[in-house]
Amino acid sequence: MRHHNITVNAGRAFPLAAAFYSLLVFFAAANTFGAAAPNAVPAEFQGTWVPGNATCESPVRMQIAAEVLTLVNGKDRAALGGIEMAGPGYFQPDYRGIMAVLITEFNGQQPATATFNVGEKKGTAQVEFSPVMPGNATAQSKAYNARISKLNLARRFPLNKVPLKKCAGGAAPAK
Helix, strand or coil: CCCCCCCCCHHHHHHHHHHHHHHHHHHHHHHHHHCCCCCCCCHHHCEEEEECCCCCCCCEEEEECCCCEEEEECCEEEEECCCEECCHHHCCCCCCCCCEEEECCCCCCCCEEEEECHHHCCCEEEEEECCCCCCCCCHHHHHHHHHHHHHCHHHHCCCECCCEEECCCCCCCCC
16 A cells, blocks of 8 residues: 655645635625525515505505514504514414414514415415513513503504405515
C-alpha cells in the first residue's frame, strides 16, 4: 500500500476555509431572505374582508396583510400582529379539507382568530374574538383578561363570528 504525503501550507488552508465558510453563509442568508416569512399569511387570504351581506365599501372590515390583521370600524382601528398560521394539527387528525386558521398575538393572549374557507366554502372567512374569562385565579388569567378587556374587540368591531367575504382588488394595509 502506498501512502501519499500531503503537506498543507497553513497560510493557504485557512484563507481557503474562510472563503468557503463565507460563501456558505452568504448562500444560506440569501436563501433565507429570499423566502417569505415562515408565518406569513398566504396571499390568497390577504386583502379586505367585509360582512357577507355588505358591499366592499363597508366601513366595518377586516384587512389582512402578510404579518398583521387589522380590524376597522369607520375611523377605529386595531392592528394585531404576532400572526401564526395554524398547521394541520389545529383540526382533528383525519382532517383533509381547505380551511385555514390565522391566530393573532400567538405568543401572547391571542385576542382574535380568523378562519378561512369556513365550512369548506372557498372565499369565506370568519373572525372570532377571545372573551374575557370568568375569575382571576392565576397571574396568567389576570394578564389575559386585562389584555382582552383593554382591546374590547367585540364591542368596537361588530364582526365576531360574522360570515365574511373577500373583496376583489384593494391592497391589504402596510405593516
